[in-house]
Amino acid sequence: MQDHFTVNTPGTHELVAGLVNDxxxxxxxxxxxxxxxxxxxxxxxxDERAAKLFAECRRAAGEELDTHLPLDDAAGLRAxxxxxxxxDDEERCAAAVMLEESExxxxxxxxxxxxxxxxxSHLEDDLLPVRGCGALIxxxxxxxxxxxxxxxxxxxxxxxxxxxxxxLYNQASLLISQKEDRIGVARARFLREIMPxxxxxxxxxxxxxxxxxxxxxxxxxxxxxxxxxxxxxxSGGFHGRTHGAVAVTYNRAYRxxxxxxxxxxxxxxxxxxxxxxxxxxxxxxARSVILELVQGEEAGIRPATPDFARGLREVCDKHxxxxxxxxVQTGFARVAGGEGDWFASQRYxxxxxxxxxxxxxxxxxxxxxxxxxxEISQRMRGGYDGSTFGGxxxxxxxxxxxxxxxxxLDLPRRVVERAxxxxxxxxxxxxxxxxxxxxxxxxxxxxxxxxxxxxVADVQRRMQTHGAHSSLSTGASLRWLPPLVITSEQVxxxxxxxxxxxGESLSA
Ligand SMILES: Cc1ncc(COP(=O)(O)O)c(C=O)c1O
Numbered sequence: 304m305q306d307h308f309t310v311n312t313p314g315t316h317e318l319v320a321g322l323v324n325d326x327x328x329x330x331x332x333x334x335x336x337x338x339x340x341x342x343x344x345x346x347x348x349x350d351e352r353a354a355k356l357f358a359e360c361r362r363a364a365g366e367e368l369d370t371h372l373p374l375d376d377a378a379g380l381r382a383x384x385x386x387x388x389x390x391d392d393e394e395r396c397a398a399a400v401m402l403e404e405s406e407x408x409x410x411x412x413x414x415x416x417x418x419x420x421x422x423x424s425h426l427e428d429d430l431l432p433v434r435g436c437g438a439l440i441x442x443x444x445x446x447x448x449x450x451x452x453x454x455x456x457x458x459x460x461x462x463x464x465x466x467x468x469x470x471l472y473n474q475a476s477l478l479i480s481q482k483e484d485r486i487g488v489a490r491a492r493f494l495r496e497i498m499p500x501x502x503x504x505x506x507x508x509x510x511x512x513x514x515x516x517x518x519x520x521x522x523x524x525x526x527x528x529x530x531x532x533x534x535x536x537x538s539g540g541f542h543g544r545t546h547g548a549v550a551v552t553y554n555r556a557y558r559x560x561x562x563x564x565x566x567x568x569x570x571x572x573x574x575x576x577x578x579x580x581x582x583x584x585x586x587x588x589a590r591s592v593i594l595e596l597v598q599g600e601e602a603g604i605r606p607a608t609p610d611f612a613r614g615l616r617e618v619c620d621k622h623x624x625x626x627x628x629x630x631v632q633t634g635f636a637r638v639a640g641g642e643g644d645w646f647a648s649q650r651y652x653x654x655x656x657x658x659x660x661x662x663x664x665x666x667x668x669x670x671x672x673x674x675x676x677x678e679i680s681q682r683m684r685g686g687y688d689g690s691t692f693g694g695x696x697x698x699x700x701x702x703x704x705x706x707x708x709x710x711x712l713d714l715p716r717r718v719v720e721r722a723x724x725x726x727x728x729x730x731x732x733x734x735x736x737x738x739x740x741x742x743x744x745x746x747x748x749x750x751x752x753x754x755x756x757x758x759v760a761d762v763q764r765r766m767q768t769h770g771a772h773s774s775l776s777t778g779a780s781l782r783w784l785p786p787l788v789i790t791s792e793q794v795x796x797x798x799x800x801x802x803x804x805x806g807e808s809l810s811a
Contacts, residue, residue: 751780
């Protein structure tokens, strides 16, 4: 390589590494495509220079090469020499960083998704995230945003994590996978760490890989305990997309295509209607209740009242019914209101019989669990359930490191401080912009009503141009779930972006 390049030219080494991959160091990637080179040139240079340099690069690599295909090593080296000579130090460094982040162009990534992904949901292709740092997300075009989604609350500790990366590397090098039934060192480490965070005597774990699975398994465990099929769920509730989780999710459009709108074991009750719950329990039509203490996805952030939460606990006790609190989203300090509020149940001061946890449990790595009391878990018998990946060594390593970090960072305290700041800022903005309706903030679960779903989409689009990215909404409500490590300055920049976006939207 030294034949081709002047050593010590800033960015050159990285530029070469980005174009010609070393498969030992980066087994996860390949050589760059010329389409990516063109995209990057159009970002780092003006149009004229970008076109000229790309033509030179193409000539050097070989005119006949397909711009969509990865360059071979020799062509990549020739392209790198041309690029290195044509770019100034700053441009070269910027190009090298972008190549490190992706060797494929944004359009190429979008194209394979469009071609091969089953369209189960709307494809979000407004930006391609390639790097994270705390609450920031950087996209494939080198733009940075404060993230208001935290991947549905899965990246509470931030969008990249060096300690988890190292832990996963170490664990994968030693032992990558073991089934749920097998005892494991990583799991023992994790269990020692997590116990002080758990509400009451919720100490027995059954690990899964997604929140939906954890909800499904929580229903099985509750049914095995009560010996009865009936389950009460609530209007506005959302519990995931697996079969059982969909059955107890309120939105009929999610259930009907799969024939899950007529399940005779599910009884939906209006959110907050304690009397209806008690009647169903008293009539013996149900012995389990599932709820989110702060309804998120489907309800646009609707907290239970403290009376309702306590009342549910009381009626469940009275009728020996199992209270399942789905903490997949609310868990791990997301809705903290004070010290030690790791779960919504602690904020509400109720101890459920079962909780489901997930999302940021593994700091962004997929790991979830059902957690219950010994007297309930003991009703499960060998053969009642099983999981290939549940509680595997990688998942437990991520959960262990994430748990340690959450405690070291004292996330509940941070959430209380940032939540106050958001609340104050948003209240001021609602005085200024009359289009803001009700504000609902519980910890860092934030719901903001605007005047229409179209306004929500427009404001989200405009906020993006001001460096804040929000993609979550429910009807005419924005839902913000920023990483819990968001800084005070970042909160201010989000509020400024919201202010500017609203101003532009209303005057458009
Ligand atoms: C409350 C709640 N439960 C369950 C789930 C499902 O989790 P997953 O998408 O990991 O299956 C979600 C996901 O948004 C959720 O918010």
